[in-house]
């Protein structure tokens with residue numbers, strides 16, 4: 001393969017972030033976390049091309065995005081100049097303990113080698129009593145289920161239809177989590193008050209918890 005054949009993830013995901021359904025689900029995670037109030041200090045880990053960061057900045061949230069991929073961050077800077085973004089590994093976030101009111105991660109933990117390491121790091125930088133929320137494919141996600149979902153949504157943008165099936169393929173090759181799976185992950189951290197809901201007909205799952213008060 002020549003470098004000209006390389007898959008341009010930053011470009012692809014910038015297109016994903018333009019999709020109305022994806023954006024609605026992304027914002028839904030922030031709403032579920034209670035992270036949309038003006039003045040809250042919020043971190044979006046694995047922020048990708050930054051549309052959620054941009055959206056929350058527009059709500060006057062003190063939002064910061066973190067992502068490991070310099071190409072993704074460059075794309076985000078070209079789309080949203082001046083957005084507060086930091087190049088960082090989710091496994092070693094460059095902030096002191098307890099500085100954020102809420103920490104979010106959309107479609108990150110199901111991909112990483114050590115989800116518990118990332119979740120503990122998210123909890124570390126959350127203040128006692130603050131929120132952590134995740135969005136990932138649920139145990140019901142599959143290529144067949146995603147294809148059936150998009151068939152039932154004929155007005156959905158064709159790119160979003162294809163992306164949902166791609167996302168299902170990535171999920172099949174990584175992780176698809178039930179509420180019980182994620183509850184046991186949360187049980188190995190300082191998070192309490194585990195809660196979970198599914199979206200898009202059960203194919204994706206939000207979970208949230210609260211960092212144990214000091």
Ligand SMILES: C[S@@+](CC[C@H](N)C(=O)[O-])C[C@H]1O[C@@H](n2cnc3c(N)ncnc32)[C@H](O)[C@@H]1O
Nearest residue numbers: 046047048067068069072088089090106107108
């Ligand atoms: C599937 S995209 C999700 C982007 C966005 N959160 C969303 O839900 O649309 C995952 C993002 O996480 C970033 N990422 C993957 N592994 C990471 C890690 N270990 N630390 C920080 N970012 C990571 C990738 O660069 C990518 O931008």
